[in-house]
Amino acid sequence: MKNTADITVLGAGSYGTALAISLASNGHRTMLWGHEPEHIENLINDKSNEAFLPGIPLPDLLIPEADLATALAASNNVLVVVPSHVFGLVLNQAKPLLRKDSRIVWATKGLEPETGRLLQDVAREVLGDEYPLAVLSGPTFAKELAAGMPTAISIAGTDPQFTKDLVELLHSPKRLRVYANNDFIGLQLGGAVKNVIAIGAGLSDGIGFGANARTALITRGLVELTRLGEAMGAQASTFMGMAGLGDLVLTCTDNQSRNRRFGLALGKGSDVEAAQEEIGQVVEGYRNTKEVYTLAKRLGVEMPITEQVYQVLYKGKSPVDAAKELLSREQKSETSSAE
Ligand SMILES: NC(=O)C1=CN([C@@H]2O[C@H](COP(=O)(O)OP(=O)(O)OC[C@H]3O[C@@H](n4cnc5c(N)ncnc54)[C@H](OP(=O)(O)O)[C@@H]3O)[C@@H](O)[C@H]2O)C=CC1
Numbered sequence: 001m002k003n004t005a006d007i008t009v010l011g012a013g014s015y016g017t018a019l020a021i022s023l024a025s026n027g028h029r030t031m032l033w034g035h036e037p038e039h040i041e042n043l044i045n046d047k048s049n050e051a052f053l054p055g056i057p058l059p060d061l062l063i064p065e066a067d068l069a070t071a072l073a074a075s076n077n078v079l080v081v082v083p084s085h086v087f088g089l090v091l092n093q094a095k096p097l098l099r100k101d102s103r104i105v106w107a108t109k110g111l112e113p114e115t116g117r118l119l120q121d122v123a124r125e126v127l128g129d130e131y132p133l134a135v136l137s138g139p140t141f142a143k144e145l146a147a148g149m150p151t152a153i154s155i156a157g158t159d160p161q162f163t164k165d166l167v168e169l170l171h172s173p174k175r176l177r178v179y180a181n182n183d184f185i186g187l188q189l190g191g192a193v194k195n196v197i198a199i200g201a202g203l204s205d206g207i208g209f210g211a212n213a214r215t216a217l218i219t220r221g222l223v224e225l226t227r228l229g230e231a232m233g234a235q236a237s238t239f240m241g242m243a244g245l246g247d248l249v250l251t252c253t254d255n256q257s258r259n260r261r262f263g264l265a266l267g268k269g270s271d272v273e274a275a276q277e278e279i280g281q282v283v284e285g286y287r288n289t290k291e292v293y294t295l296a297k298r299l300g301v302e303m304p305i306t307e308q309v310y311q312v313l314y315k316g317k318s319p320v321d322a323a324k325e326l327l328s329r330e331q332k333s334e335t336s337s338a339e
């Protein structure tokens with residue numbers, strides 16, 4: 001009993017801990033693995049994750065664990081919540097330790113660094129075809145989820161039984177509403193592209209533009225995301241849900257979003273390094289902008305907001321010039337799908 005769990009979470013940062021708190025609060029024994037033994041020691045001693053979610057108590061059913069083998073042996077349900085740039089690395093570490101009946105779900109939002117591949121492709125390459133896979137995506141700030149504030153999220157995967165079991169584990173009538181979705185690609189893509197658009201919204205607000213500009217960025221960001229999604233085989237309707245419109249509105253409008261705060265700092269004149277340092281946690285959109293931009297170019301998909309965010313982050317363009325360029329684009333029809 002001591003070393004068994006209903007689910008194991010890999011990644012003891014803000015979101016991994018928030019999801020583990022949520023699962024344990026639902027009455028499920030939840031093991032939370034982190035790669036830094038000292039950090040895990042602190043979780044055990046403090047009964048909270050002071051580094052990432054200060055002041056929020058860890059439920060008794062949440063068991064911090066520093067040994068990856070122990071964590072993976074404890075349960076067949078494995079929820080990966082590490083940043084996208086170490087997603088492949090962590091899966092490679094996990095692979096020899098997985099159980100035969102392991103099932104893998106991730107809440108990581110992003111694409112593989114450099115290649116821009118979806119995380120499902122990384123998972124398949126590392127783990128082969130035998131393990132059921134799933135993804136969680138949607139508008140969920142870790143702090144609110146951990147505090148038990150009402151939240152809704154979407155889930156999709158390769159195996160209907162796994163998806164159903166995950167809904168059972170995560171769903172809570174009081175705190176967390178979980179929507180099953182059948183668009184595995186769309187949910188992954190929504191979580192990656194919204195990071196880029198949130199940086200764009202932050203840039204716009206940082207420059208001093210107002211609600212009109214922010215809302216236009218959200219709306220046209222949704223159009224870009226949908227275009228890219230359709231080119232990759234996702235369903236357009238997915239992007240009107242939690243993982244599209246939902247996450248865009250959340251991260252483009254609220255300063256809990258690190259991507260938005262990163263954009264804000266740049267719009268106010270900080271350089272990339274200083275802005276990242278100021279935030280001190282993962283800013284997925286920084287890397288993801290390059291990957292989404294490259295992916296869009298490869299597929300011939302027009303993504304003007306992503307293109308301008310890319311120019312600011314990687315080509316030294318000033319945020320004001322990027323905004324001017326977006327505004328001075330040729331006239332378009334809003335209703336034509338090609339525009
Ligand atoms: N926070 C949020 O509100 C939400 C986050 N997400 C997504 O969840 C993912 C994780 O983000 P989040 O928890 O917020 O990030 P944080 O920056 O809060 O935490 C990241 C955690 O990952 C750990 N980590 C880094 N490298 C490794 C590694 N090689 N092996 C194991 N662990 C590692 C970090 O450890 P260390 O501190 O030692 O580097 C840290 O504990 C991201 O893809 C993010 O987009 C999705 C929805 C909401």
Ligand SMILES: O=C(CO)COP(=O)(O)O
Pocket residue numbers: 109138139140141195198247250251256257258259260282283284
């Ligand atoms: O994904 C998130 C909310 O859904 C968290 O957003 P940030 O990574 O921008 O903080």
